[in-house]
Amino acid sequence: MGGMSEPFSAATPAPIGAAASGPATRVGPCTQRRAVLAALPGIILLPGIASACGMTEPAQPPSTVQQTTTVPATTVSAAEIPVGTAKQFKAGDSTVIVAQPAEGEFVAYSARCTHQGGVVQVIEGMTLRCPLHGAEYDATDGRNTLAPAPRPLDVVPVSESGGQLTLG
Ligand code: FES
Structure with missing residues (x-):
């Protein structure tokens, strides 16, 4: 497909139910919805459609690193x-x-x-x-x-x- 990015196709569906295996593989509702649609025969999700599910997912999980703060002496x-x-x-x-x-x-x-x-x-x-x-x-x-x-x-x-x- 000259000049266009590769569509999200049914050939590479995201694993459904991966959320149970821990934070590293956590999947949000949009990801799960895309995976279900992608698994249907004959369905090809174009990037614009895949990102238009209406729900936002955080780009990164919140920091788990301990921080330092100050208080009045x-x-x-x-x-x-x-x-x-x-x-x-x-x-x-x-x-x-x-x-x-x-x-x-x-x-x-x-x-x-x-x-x-x-x-x-x-x-x-x-x-x-x-x-x-x-x-x-x-x-x-x-x-x-x-x-x-x-x-x-x-x-x-x-x-x-x-x-x-x-x-x-
Ligand atoms: S556990 Fe929710 S504010 Fe502390």
Whole structure:
């Protein structure tokens, strides 16, 4: 076909039901619809028709990489966070979760849920949960451990000096 791009033909249908095999092969409703049409005998989908199903699919999945954020500089006492626990603090208008996963090792995260911005709460020890839709995180490193959180909590810089922790 001189000068025209190759049409999406029935010879190469996308696999139907591939969504069950994980995020790497996730298929959106438009892709599934195109695959069903392409599988029908005698149906050839031209590119313009294939993209006109009326539903948009994200070009890329959301980032799953942990990010860093800052909050207004705030000082808290390290003694308030025993080893193996996490605690919530206010830093300006932000809410921060500070944890001590190992003796003398302090970590801090924004308490803003990476799903839709709920304020993550400390449930017990290092377990964090968002009250809005139930996403859970591990305060050891902020990783998301239960859906629907799409990525870990944002890291907040923290430094320790003389028993005082500076957040921000
Ligand atoms: S906003 Fe936190 S789970 Fe939805």
